[in-house]
Amino acid sequence: MTAAATTTAPAKPRRPLTQRLGFDRFSALYLWAAFMIFFGITQDNFLTHTSINLVLTGKVVVAVLGLAFLIPLAGATFDLSIGALMGFSVAVTMALANKTSIPQGLCALIAIALCALVGFISGFIVVKLNVNSFIATLGMSQVLGALCILVSGNRTLNNNEATGKPILSASYRDFGRRQLLFDLPAYFYFMILLAIVVWFVLEHTPFGRYMFATGGNREAARLSGVKTNRLTWSSLVISATIAGFAGTIHTWKVGVYNSSTGPGYLFPAIAAVFFGASQLKGRPNVWGTLIAVFALAFGVKGLQLTFTSGTEWIEPLFEGASLLIAVAFASRQGIVKIPKRKPKTDATPPPATAAPAA
Secondary structure: OOOOOOOOOOOOOOOOHHHHOOHHHHHHHHHHHHHHHHHHHHOOOOOOHHHHHHHHHHOHHHHHHHHHHHHHHHOOOOOOOHHHHHHHHHHHHHHHHHHOOOOHHHHHHHHHHHHHHHHHHHHHHHHOOOOOHHHHHHHHHHHHHHHHHHHHOOOOEOEOOOOOOEOOOHHHHHHHHOEOHHHOEHHHHHHHHHHHHHHHHHHHOHHHHHHHHHHHOHHHHHHOOOOHHHHHHHHHHHHHHHHHHHHHHHHHHOOOEOOOOOHHHHHHHHHHHHHHHOOOOOOOOHHHHHHHHHHHHHHHHHHHHHOOOOOOOHHHHHHHHHHHHHHHHHHHOOOOOOOOOOOOOOOOOOOOOOOOOO
C-alpha cells in the first residue's frame, strides 16, 4: 500500500501585537485617547465644555495652514512660506480696512488674492528658475516679512488712531465668530468644509492622483504624461490661497495684527502634517493631519492645566519635539524621502554565439 505524502502549508507568522492593534496607522488616535483619559482623570477642568471648545477653536488656524502645507507636499514640494503668507493676509486686510473705505469683506478677499499672486511667483521661481522649493519658499517668507513691516508701518494694528475704535467692525468679525452647532464658531465649520473639499480633491480626482504620482516618482510621472511642472505650480498657488484664508480666520478670531502674527503657526502646522502622514494611509492625508492637530492640542492643554504657573514653555517644547519625532518617523517610513529606483539587472546570461568557421 502506498501512502500519498501529505504536506502541510507553513503557518503564517503571527504579526506583532502593535501591528494587529494598528499602532503603526492609528498611533495619533491612541495618543489622543490616552490624553483624554489621563488628563480627564487627573484634571477636573479638562473635559469641560468650555475647555474642549477652547482647544477646538484655538487650533483652527493651525489646521488650515496644515491643509495648505499638505497640498504641495503630496507632490513632494515644500511651502515654508505659509506662516508668512498668513501674516501678510492679516496685515493687508487690516491696513486696507484702516486706511481706505473699502468694505472689510472685500479687503479680506483682496488679501487672499494677493497671497495667491505670491504663490504664483513662488511657482514661477520653483518651476521656471528651477530653484528648490524649500529654498524658494523660505526666501519668499523673508520677503513677505519685509512687506508686512512696510504695510503695517512696523506697528501693531488694532485700533484706528483717529477714532480709537477697533479697525475691524463687529459685523465683519461676527460673520466668522457667530455661534453655530455645539456653540462652536462659524470659522471652525469653515475649516471642516475646507478639509472635506481638500480631501475630495486629493483622494477622488485626477488632480489628486497625479499629485501623489508626482510625489512618488516625479520622473516616472512625467514620462507617463503627467504635467508635473504645472501641478507643482498649481499646488503652490492653492497653498498660498489657503494660507491667505487662514489669515482671514485670524482676523475674525483675534482682530489684531502684530509682528508675531503668522510665523509662529508654521512649525505646529508642519508637525501636524508630518505626524498625520504616518496615520491612516501612510502618506500625507487630510484626516490624519486634523487628527494630529487636535491630538497634540489636547496634550498641550492637559500639560498647561497640570503646570498651573509658568506654562509658556510647554507649547513650543511640545510642538518642537513633535515636529522632530514626526519628521524622523515619516522619513524612516519613506513618506518624506523619495526612494530612488535601482536599475534592473538581468540575471540571465546572453545567449552564446557560435564562433565563425575557420
